[in-house]
Structures are given as C-alpha cells and as structure tokens.
Amino acid sequence: MENGSSLHPPLAAIALAFRDAEGEINSDFVAAATKAIAADEAAALRALVEDLHPSDLGALLEALEPDDRPRLIELLGPDFNFAALTEVDDSVREDILEELETETVVEGVRELDVDDAVYILEDLDAEDRAEILDKLPAMERVALQRSLEYPEGSAGRRMQAELIAVPPFWTVGQTIDFMRETEDLPSTFYEIFVIDPGGHLLGSVPLDRLLRTKRPVTINEIMTDEPDRVDAKQPQDEVARIFQRYNLVSAAVVDESGRLVGVMMVDDIVDVIEDEADAEIKALGGVQSGEEISDSVWDIVKSRSSWLFVNLCMAIVGASVIGLFEESLQKMVALAVLMPIVSSMGGNAGTQTMTVTVRALATRDLGRGNAWRVIRRELVVGLVNGITFAMLLAGVAILWFGLAQLGAVIGLALVVTLIAAALGGIVIPLILNRFDIDPAVSSGPLVTTITDVVGFFAFLGIATFWFGL
Known part of the structure; x- marks a missing residue:
C-alpha cells in the first residue's frame, strides 16, 4: 500500500x-x-x-x-x-x-x-x-x-507549432477522415490551413465552413485565398494589435519566404496583452518590467533604486528654483504654505495627460496624423481646468489669509501650471517616442520636473512681482 x-x-x-x-x-x-x-x-x-x-x-x-x-x-x-x-x-x-x-x-x-x-x-x-x-x-x-x-518577443516565440495543414486537392471528406483517424492533433484549433508541396501558405478553411460542406467538394473550392497571417519575426505587441483590430481568433504564422511555420491563437494573444499592460503600468511607476510580487528584497531594491535616483536629481532641480525666491518666502510665509498646492495640482494634471498619451501611443491611436489636434485639445482642457480651479483656490487663499491679492496670484499661477502640465504631459511622451525612447519609462520624471519647475517659478515669480518682495 x-x-x-x-x-x-x-x-x-x-x-x-x-x-x-x-x-x-x-x-x-x-x-x-x-x-x-x-x-x-x-x-x-x-x-x-x-x-x-x-x-x-x-x-x-x-x-x-x-x-x-x-x-x-x-x-x-x-x-x-x-x-x-x-x-x-x-x-x-x-x-x-x-x-x-x-x-x-x-x-x-x-x-x-x-x-x-x-x-x-x-x-x-x-x-x-x-x-x-x-x-x-x-x-x-x-x-x-x-x-x-x-x-525574443516575436510571434515565432509565442506561436503553436501544432496545426493541421492539408493540400488543396484534398476533398472535405478526406480532410474530415484524416482528423478522425489521426491521434496526434492539436488540442485546440479553429481552422485548417492549406499549403503547397513546399509548405507555402495558400489559404485556410474555418472549421464551421468545413463541416457545412459536402464531402466530395475539394478544399481548394472553399478555402480563403487570403488567410489571416503574421510574420514569425513580427513583434508580439504588433500581432496583438492585429488580433484586436480585426477580432481574430487565430492566424497563420509564416517565415520570410511565406512557408507556414505555426499558428497564433487568441489565448496566446491574451497573455501578450496582459504582459504589455503589466510592463506599461510598471514603467509609468518607474518600476522595471521584470519585477514580480515574489521577488526578494534585494531584487526589488535594485529594480527601483535607479529611477529613485533619477527622481532625486529631478527634485533637486525643482528645489533649486525655490532657492531663487528664498527672500520672498522669508518675507511672506503664506507663499510657503500655498506653494505645495500648486505643485500637487500640476503634478496630478500632468500625470493624467501623460497616462492617456502613453496609452494612446502604445495602442497606436495617437500618431503624426492627429498629434496637433490632440495637443490643442489638451491645451484647452488645461486652460479650462486652470481657470476653474484657480477661482476655487483663490477663494480658499482669500478666506485663509485675508489677502485678496494673494488669491489673484495663486489663481494666475495655477492657470499657468495646469496649462504647462497638459502641454508637458502630451509633448514629452511624443518627443520621446519620436526618438524611439520608451515614453512609459522616461516620461514620468520629466513631466513631474517640468510641472514642478513651472509651478514654483510661476507662483513665486508672480508673487515676487505682484507684492514687490
């Protein structure tokens, strides 16, 4: 036992x-x-x-x-x-x-x-x-x-090599009998591929069409002459977009000479989409794509420290702008109290625009054809949000410190900051993408620094000018 x-x-x-x-x-x-x-x-x-x-x-x-x-x-x-x-x-x-x-x-x-x-x-x-x-x-x-x-990262790495391929002169009956009698068939398949003696892809027949056709009919008569196909060396993310765009369930994978080498299935594409989304989310947070929840403390420290160092350098740049207005801050403490509000609003607005932009670039919804239209739209959004929240924050500043002029100053500063945040959130990813630099990885620190620098400079500069500090 x-x-x-x-x-x-x-x-x-x-x-x-x-x-x-x-x-x-x-x-x-x-x-x-x-x-x-x-x-x-x-x-x-x-x-x-x-x-x-x-x-x-x-x-x-x-x-x-x-x-x-x-x-x-x-x-x-x-x-x-x-x-x-x-x-x-x-x-x-x-x-x-x-x-x-x-x-x-x-x-x-x-x-x-x-x-x-x-x-x-x-x-x-x-x-x-x-x-x-x-x-x-x-x-x-x-x-x-x-x-x-x-x-690595190509369709050839993700494809299933197990598939069913038949010559065009076979009949529907021969094909069905072949599938019934062959034990070593793929576990899941949705179409039969048609090839010539050299293995070149000629067409495909969906299973539903095959089963609805009389047995004597030849495969050549019912096959699709232009089957869905992808190149074996094509990047997985491009293949995923093709599946998404055309609602595919499967697609033939061919080599550079057009020979059938495999098949991509929708379950493989789901994994690709999940991996791409996972990598993009991590990149936006300054985390390496390979970091997993099961990693050790040391591995996570190594993964995150590089971007924390970059953020530290960018923060020093922002702090240096504040240093230019040291005397103004000493003369009016209210500026130091309200300054983080401007920075926070600008950072959040920039992150919102940047997130939408990076996602649109990843899905190819944003490109040269519509870039200027989207930039103009984001500028208008920044202006409208800036005016709306400027009036709200100006009221808060007046009630808080009893200075109407201070409300006007911070209101103007917030309008400038939100416009800059909207512009930076879309232009920076576009520029990085133009130079083949992953915008998901590099945009965050740059957008944050620009909004902080513009926000601090606008608020403290306007206040210094307005009050003669």
Missing part, C-alpha cells in the same frame, strides 16, 4: 475548495498541501490537486514556501502538469527549475505544446537549456530549437 493511504481518505472526504467565495486561495487548501508535502504523502497530495486547472496549480505553487514547490512536483511525478509553470512569476519558475532534476524537466517539457515549452525554456541559462534540449527526441528538439531561434 502506498505511503499516502493514511492521509488520503480524510482529504478526499473533506473535498477542500481551492478558492473561497471571493476568489482568493483557500488557506486550508494550502495548509493541507503543505502537510501532505511535509509527510511525503504522494497519494494525498495527488488527490488534493488532481482536478486543479494549470492556472490554479500555478497559484498553489506561488502560495507554498519556496522549499515546498519542487517537492510538490517531485511527489506528483508524471501527474504534475508542467503547464502550471507558465502561470507563475518568472522568479518562482526559475527557482523551481534550478531545484529539479534535468530528467524531470525533460519529461515535463515533452508533454507541453511547443509554445508553452518555449515559454519555460527561454529564460533558462544557455547551458541549462542546451542540456535539456540534448535529452529530447530529435523531432521535438528541432521544433523547440526552431522557435527559440526567433527573436
């Missing part, structure tokens, strides 16, 4: 739910898995996780202590679905792979679709990757090596 028999019945009887009503991971489930791992109860662990989707299995791996993660895989053996490793943070996956035996990784990779296998292997050291590939059967090794040879 297997060692896990003593723990298996209670776990099976409890039938723990993996997620609670709010969708969070059930802590009792994690505790039960931890207990089974600590006791080397393979059967109990298998009974606990056997029905989990790879995504949930990946979430369980992340919830476990680092030492328990490779032990879970070892205990499950062939029953562990390596697709779960595509659902975890990069740092977690790398740590797990370092602890596993090479033979275990080889066997796990063999069970995966090519795109998932490539996703796992591409981040490994060249030496470790070569060792795994050398132990794979020749046909499987060639397919993986071909995908790994494409540039």
